[in-house]
Amino acid sequence: MDQYQITILQIDLADAFRRCQFDKRGAEMPDNHIEISSPHCGEPYLLTPGPLTTSYDVKRAMLRDWGSWDSDFRAMTAELRARLLAMLGEGQDEFDCVPMQGSGTFSVEAMLGSLVPHDGKVLVLANGAYGLRAAETLRYLGRQVTLLDKGDYMPPRGADVAEILADDPAITHVFVAHCETSSGILNPIEEISEATYAAGRKFLIDSMSAFGAIPLEVANLRFEAMVSSANKCIEGVPGFGFVLARKSALENAKGNAHSLSLDLHAQWSHMNTSGQWRFTPPTHTVAAFLTALRSHKAEGGVGARGARYRRNLEVLVAGMRALGFETLLDDRWLSPIIVTFFYPDDPAFVFDRFYALLKEKGFIIYPGKLTVVGSFRIGCIGQMDENVMQAVVLAVQDSLTEMGVADASPPQQALAERSRLLAEMNE
Numbered sequence: 001m002d003q004y005q006i007t008i009l010q011i012d013l014a015d016a017f018r019r020c021q022f023d024k025r026g027a028e029m030p031d032n033h034i035e036i037s038s039p040h041c042g043e044p045y046l047l048t049p050g051p052l053t054t055s056y057d058v059k060r061a062m063l064r065d066w067g068s069w070d071s072d073f074r075a076m077t078a079e080l081r082a083r084l085l086a087m088l089g090e091g092q093d094e095f096d097c098v099p100m101q102g103s104g105t106f107s108v109e110a111m112l113g114s115l116v117p118h119d120g121k122v123l124v125l126a127n128g129a130y131g132l133r134a135a136e137t138l139r140y141l142g143r144q145v146t147l148l149d150k151g152d153y154m155p156p157r158g159a160d161v162a163e164i165l166a167d168d169p170a171i172t173h174v175f176v177a178h179c180e181t182s183s184g185i186l187n188p189i190e191e192i193s194e195a196t197y198a199a200g201r202k203f204l205i206d207s208m209s210a211f212g213a214i215p216l217e218v219a220n221l222r223f224e225a226m227v228s229s230a231n232k233c234i235e236g237v238p239g240f241g242f243v244l245a246r247k248s249a250l251e252n253a254k255g256n257a258h259s260l261s262l263d264l265h266a267q268w269s270h271m272n273t274s275g276q277w278r279f280t281p282p283t284h285t286v287a288a289f290l291t292a293l294r295s296h297k298a299e300g301g302v303g304a305r306g307a308r309y310r311r312n313l314e315v316l317v318a319g320m321r322a323l324g325f326e327t328l329l330d331d332r333w334l335s336p337i338i339v340t341f342f343y344p345d346d347p348a349f350v351f352d353r354f355y356a357l358l359k360e361k362g363f364i365i366y367p368g369k370l371t372v373v374g375s376f377r378i379g380c381i382g383q384m385d386e387n388v389m390q391a392v393v394l395a396v397q398d399s400l401t402e403m404g405v406a407d408a409s410p411p412q413q414a415l416a417e418r419s420r421l422l423a424e425m426n427e
């Protein structure tokens with residue numbers, strides 16, 4: 001492991017030099033002039049899309065205790081809501097921000113259970129686990145669902161939506177995951193939004209793993225509500241999620257919720273009158289998140305955060321391809337959130353061993369979720385920059401050598417599957 005820290009350090013020096021050059025050129029100095037340091041306690045980097053590697057500042061913000069009733073904490077809640085709303089850009093005054101305790105799924109459930117009326121019907125566009133989870137949630141809630149299941153990774157298109165909505169006037173809402181984190185695909189939410197509103201329906205977005213890094217502004221995209229959480233692209237720690245919803249939708253949500261604790265309208269109105277969360281808030285997580293939000297702003301906001309992640313993606317994918325690996329998706333559909341790579345064909349490749357070897361070297365990756373061929377995933381989000389991604393590629397290379405894998409090329413079957421997919425996508 002020491003060996004890899006040295007590697008990172010060497011690349012850091014090169015980067016420091018590059019940054020100095022930027023400084024000299026003044027005007028060309030990027031906004032995202034932030035320092036990325038390796039995990040403070042020597043823990044591995046989490047190349048997983050939440051929880052992810054957070055900065056030391058974010059962790060340090062959790063060392064203080066806060067009284068949930070106290071005005072200091074109420075001010076923190078107000079700042080958090082205002083900063084999240086500001087990220088929606090012009091037109092944000094028609095929206096409000098409702099934080100909700102729990103992991104991201106709790107906020108998705110709160111959004112669906114509160115904003116979809118009892119007689120509503122939701123078209124769920126699924127191309128992975130998170131879309132399917134939303135459909136399952138709606139079934140739990142006793143709401144009517146039409147599921148368009150595109151399989152492991154095919155993107156749902158605007159034309160699909162238009163056709164289904166034209167055939168079924170009972171559908172009131174359309175739901176999609178912005179980045180479907182199970183494959184890493186970035187779904188085409190613009191065309192889905194257009195098709196939805198052209199048919200007079202309402203659009204709900206799970207932007208859990210994209211918000212904060214991929215632009216989502218109300219001036220450019222029409223939607224009713226979106227949901228994200230503390231431990232994704234804002235780079236906070238787990239503990240709560242938040243819904244950014246049209247005020248009109250929140251007003252109409254009264255009495256819809258199936259659940260006391262997940263009642264978005266109740267949480268919203270209580271917060272607006274008292275400044276407090278209804279039940280015990282995750283105070284330390286909120287403090288950490290505020291620090292993360294300030295860092296997000298200091299880095300240059302959504303544009304700069306997205307650019308760092310995109311650079312992470314480029315360095316990772318170029319390095320992995322040089323080793324012979326292939327991505328599941330064509331460049332057009334790759335997201336700067338997480339990337340799926342096929343297993344190498346070489347029988348010496350065993351995923352569990354590969355995982356353990358990478359962990360030894362300081363990196364935790366994710367198993368894949370494809371049903372047809374073997375795959376694993378590497379996340380690009382969190383307190384990591386291109387230097388870290390280069391170190392990841394080196395660690396992958398050394399792990400392959402240790403396993404005796406000479407060539408990381410995937411099996412023919414994987415490539416055939418990908419060609420089939422590409423042909424279908426381009427239809």
Ligand SMILES: *Cc1c(COP(=O)(O)O)cnc(C)c1O
Pocket residue numbers: 049050103104105106108130177178179180181206207208209229
């Ligand atoms: C992370 C994530 C969620 C929420 O998952 P939790 O485990 O509940 O935090 C939901 N949707 C997407 C697309 C995600 O990436």
